[in-house]
Amino acid sequence: MDFEQLYELYWEKIFRLCMGFVNDYATAQDLAQETFIIVWEKQDTFRNEANIGTWIFRIASNNCLRQIEKQKRIIKTDLLPNLVEERSHSLEPQILFLYKCIADLSETDRIIISLELEDIKQAEIAKIVGLSEANVRVKIHRIKEKLTKKFKENGQR
Amino acid sequence: MDNDNIDFKNLWKQQIVSKPNLEEFMVQLNKFKKAGLKTYWITNAVLALTSVFLVCIWVFYQPQFTSTKIGLVLTILTMVVYFVVFNRILKPSLYVGVAQSNQNYVQGLITIKKKQQFMQSTMLSLYFGFLTVGICLYMYEYTRFMSTVTAMVFYVLTIAWSALNWLYIRPKQMKKQQLIIDELITKSREISVDSVDDEME
Numbered sequence: 001m002d003f004e005q006l007y008e009l010y011w012e013k014i015f016r017l018c019m020g021f022v023n024d025y026a027t028a029q030d031l032a033q034e035t036f037i038i039v040w041e042k043q044d045t046f047r048n049e050a051n052i053g054t055w056i057f058r059i060a061s062n063n064c065l066r067q068i069e070k071q072k073r074i075i076k077t078d079l080l081p082n083l084v085e086e087r088s089h090s091l092e093p094q095i096l097f098l099y100k101c102i103a104d105l106s107e108t109d110r111i112i113i114s115l116e117l118e119d120i121k122q123a124e125i126a127k128i129v130g131l132s133e134a135n136v137r138v139k140i141h142r143i144k145e146k147l148t149k150k151f152k153e154n155g156q157r
Numbered sequence: 158m159d160n161d162n163i164d165f166k167n168l169w170k171q172q173i174v175s176k177p178n179l180e181e182f183m184v185q186l187n188k189f190k191k192a193g194l195k196t197y198w199i200t201n202a203v204l205a206l207t208s209v210f211l212v213c214i215w216v217f218y219q220p221q222f223t224s225t226k227i228g229l230v231l232t233i234l235t236m237v238v239y240f241v242v243f244n245r246i247l248k249p250s251l252y253v254g255v256a257q258s259n260q261n262y263v264q265g266l267i268t269i270k271k272k273q274q275f276m277q278s279t280m281l282s283l284y285f286g287f288l289t290v291g292i293c294l295y296m297y298e299y300t301r302f303m304s305t306v307t308a309m310v311f312y313v314l315t316i317a318w319s320a321l322n323w324l325y326i327r328p329k330q331m332k333k334q335q336l337i338i339d340e341l342i343t344k345s346r347e348i349s350v351d352s353v354d355d356e357m358e
Contacts, residue, residue: 004179012174019172029175037186038255045256055256062255062262065344091173098168106347111259117169130260144165151163 001052003043007036010053013118014060020114021064023103031067035060057120057128061111094151101150105143112136113143204240208233220298228295235287242280263345270341274334281327289319 001009011032018031038059046055102110108129115125122140126133177185211233220226254265292315300308 007179007182011176015174015176016169016172020169033177033182033185036182037189040186042256058258058262059255061259062257065259065263066266092168092171095168095171098165099172107344108259108347114169117166119166128258130258147165148163 003040006039006043006052006056010056011036014056016118017057017060017111017114018064019099020102020117021061021107021110022067023099031060031064035063038063051124053120054124054127057115057124061115061128064111065107097151097154098147101147105146109139109143112139113147116140116143200240204236207236222298224294225298228291228293228297231287231291232295235284235291239280239284242276260345263341267338267341267345270334270338274331274338277334278327278331281330285319285322285327289316292319 014035015028015032018028018035019025022028022031035056039056042059046052102113105113108131112125112129115128116122120128122136123133125140126136129136131139211229214220215226215229220229253269254262257265293312296311296315300311303311
């Protein structure tokens, strides 16, 4: 698969993962771009030892985890403030609430639930995060319970 | 399951995504590469110009004292070592181990950061130490022709500058590095503690 195909196939998924992590549109856009810069730079080192999706999600989630360490982002998207404003008005409150609830979770939980919602198999999630499959399963169950509880409390059902 | 009624997956995928087209992305990629190159060239140009400046002093002012020459050589060498070490060894690579699992990646980052912290504190101490000694030696020849008071003022200013670096800039840098390590360790612990909790249930 060449870079263009990877970009087309994974951009949206990676963006949502980043958005679930930071819940900030401009930062998520920057993180997604950085992920693809790394993918571009590293594409020759991918040796088919893993699923390409697992490989990209590992890069994206590690890049998110490294966020605190970087004092300033390596690139900045020139996103107009009114575009962000417009975007959040057009989204349903339920969607905004879901992303907010996810961003409030612990960092590992944010990554796990984002991958689960992207329909990534639990075995793959385990490989991305570095936990056992059983562990991931338990975590997903708990996170969903937590989210459901928050939705109920907030009357979002 | 209790959450059957809420279709989280459907909500999740309704997020609005603005995807830059590939051409736009390539422009960003090239900008990023150019920015990296620019920093590299600026750093090296500063080093080269400072060294040329110091060599010019040697050539045009023909220092007589050996202390002045030793001071100049020491200053140049300190700067060269500083730039080489910081550029080649200490500059963290963005991509080291980035395709590993999250747990291994964070562990790897901690190891790298600890090594960097050790190198950086040693290097910064050596850098400021050698630079101060170099400048003091270099100044000796010229301050000999000044009145005692003026010479004292020059030395006090130089030592004050050095003390500022030693007591303010150096600890600040080291503290910054330590904060990063602490935060990474917390993060790594969070992953392990969470998994132990789950295993126990």
